[in-house]
Amino acid sequence: MGTPRGARLPPTELAAPLPRRYGRAVPPARFVADTSLELVAHRLAFLGYDVATVRGARLEDLFAAGRREARTVLTLSARHPRAFADVAAIVVPRGDAASAVRAIASAHQPAGAPFSRCAPCNQALHARHPMEARGEVPGRVLRAATVLHYCPMCGKWYWEGTHVAHLRVWLERALGHALPGAGMEKEQP
Secondary structure, eight states: OOOOOOOOOOGGGOOOOOOOSEEEEEOEEEEEEGGGHHHHHHHHHHTEEEEEEETTTOHHHHHHHHHTTTEEEEOOOOOGGGGGGGEEEEEEOOOOOOHHHHHHHHSSSSSSSSBOOTTOOOOOOOOOOGGGGBBOHHHHHHOOOOOOEETTTTTEOOSHHHHHHHHHHHHHHTTTTSSSOOGGOOOOO
């Protein structure tokens, strides 16, 4: 019927520990912003966040895009239209991109690794062999790189160069800590 109190069970009869679950997995954050926050949007994209930019949008258009695409609105405006009360919004302070990036990054999960998205068109980058970029990137890059990254939407090529190094320094200063990994070169096609 049972085991007498104080008796030991043989190891084969011990139950395996139950897996621990601490709530549902948090999905990566998805944002939408207008061009007034393009610098913040690009910096967040470099950190791996999914940030769509809507050009020439009024506030209501931005909230409509947020609702339609299930995105959080990034805005400079403290106004939140009543018709869009169900759409989440973050009011970004004007003039301090570093503190805005720090606040958003500390509260939300990115969609990918740093430098894994094309900042202008917000697409995930694809790892490609350097020879696929022949004629489109400098020869010194082709000779030095083991992998390049390509945006399937706009056709831009990305590699770990001085621009990425400068962005990495800016982002690390803004966040107050080092970015994970050594950058784009770690992935294999």
